Amino acid sequence: MAEKSKILIIGGTGNIGKFLVEASAKAGHPTFALIREGSVHDPVKSQLIGNFKNQGVTLLCGDLHDHESLVKAIKPVDVVISAVGRTEVEDQFKLIAAIKEVGNIKRFFPTEYGSNVDAGHPIEPAKSGYARKAKIRRAIEAEGIPHTYVSCNCSFGFFLPTMAQPGATAPPRENILFYGDGQPKAIFNKEDDIATYTIKAVDDPRTLNKTLYLRPPKNIYSFKELVALWEKKIGKTLEKIYVTEDQILQMIQDASNEDKIMLVVNFSIFMKGEQTNFEIDPSSGVEASELYPDVDYATVEEYLDQFV
Numbered sequence: 001m002a003e004k005s006k007i008l009i010i011g012g013t014g015n016i017g018k019f020l021v022e023a024s025a026k027a028g029h030p031t032f033a034l035i036r037e038g039s040v041h042d043p044v045k046s047q048l049i050g051n052f053k054n055q056g057v058t059l060l061c062g063d064l065h066d067h068e069s070l071v072k073a074i075k076p077v078d079v080v081i082s083a084v085g086r087t088e089v090e091d092q093f094k095l096i097a098a099i100k101e102v103g104n105i106k107r108f109f110p111t112e113y114g115s116n117v118d119a120g121h122p123i124e125p126a127k128s129g130y131a132r133k134a135k136i137r138r139a140i141e142a143e144g145i146p147h148t149y150v151s152c153n154c155s156f157g158f159f160l161p162t163m164a165q166p167g168a169t170a171p172p173r174e175n176i177l178f179y180g181d182g183q184p185k186a187i188f189n190k191e192d193d194i195a196t197y198t199i200k201a202v203d204d205p206r207t208l209n210k211t212l213y214l215r216p217p218k219n220i221y222s223f224k225e226l227v228a229l230w231e232k233k234i235g236k237t238l239e240k241i242y243v244t245e246d247q248i249l250q251m252i253q254d255a256s257n258e259d260k261i262m263l264v265v266n267f268s269i270f271m272k273g274e275q276t277n278f279e280i281d282p283s284s285g286v287e288a289s290e291l292y293p294d295v296d297y298a299t300v301e302e303y304l305d306q307f308v
Contacts, residue, residue, distance in 0.1 A: 184273025
């Protein structure tokens with residue numbers, strides 16, 4: 001049996017990063033995590049770091065802005081997975097430079113973990129975010145760095161606890177903003193499963209220089225179907241507040257920054273159908289649940305039970 005690749009995860013204490021670190025260690029990969037010096041003083045992150053140690057993860061002190069620490073961290077590994085936050089996307093140019101200098105990386109996974117940035121046509125502020133991620137993709141390709149892009153679509157934790165309602169802290173019980181006609185399909189994945197599929201792709205030649213799309217068939221829902229599922233679970237029909245395209249565009253203009261992001265994403269996904277309005281081109285993409293049918297992924301239906 002081939003030796004498993006050594007994996008370095010950058011952004012390992014973040015929303016997706018912590019799941020990637022755990023999945024890598026659980027799968028038996030020698031796992032390394034680049035940790036900022038200040039993270040050990042953060043109560044939440046220090047607890048995560050303690051968990052990493054217990055899982056046998058090698059902790060390396062470093063920073064995207066410290067080229068020497070990046071090179072030192074990359075040298076002993078085979079694969080680099082970035083899970084930095086959206087404000088640090090362009091800092092990955094520094095990571096690309098370090099990977100190129102070291103010259104031994106078999107695969108690089110840049111931070112993505114959302115819709116396919118080369119397929120979507122979002123509006124601002126998401127449009128700029130997509131453009132930054134696309135620039136990173138083009139730089140990776142221009143440098144000839146072996147890579148895999150992960151398009152995981154909607155993460156459970158961002159959408160389902162509020163049923164994609166801006167400003168909400170729990171799923172609705174009385175009324176719900178209903179986006180357009182509710183027909184376009186969206187795709188949902190639990191964070192643990194996003195990490196599991198990503199780690200499975202690390203040593204898989206079928207995912208080399210391709211986009212790994214996460215489209216588990218049981219987790220593809222239109223907004224209309226999602227609302228109907230929630231209504232069935234709570235035994236109640238919600239009042240629908242129907243929102244047209246023009247109305248949501250006005251809401252986006254008037255919203256606070258946090259609500260603006262949710263509304264822009266909802267517009268792209270639930271009204272424009274950007275996650276499912278294209279077929280996967282086999283020359284450039286593969287689908288995770290087809291490649292790895294052994295993964296017993298969590299379903300939307302099961303996940304919503306905790307909120308009933």
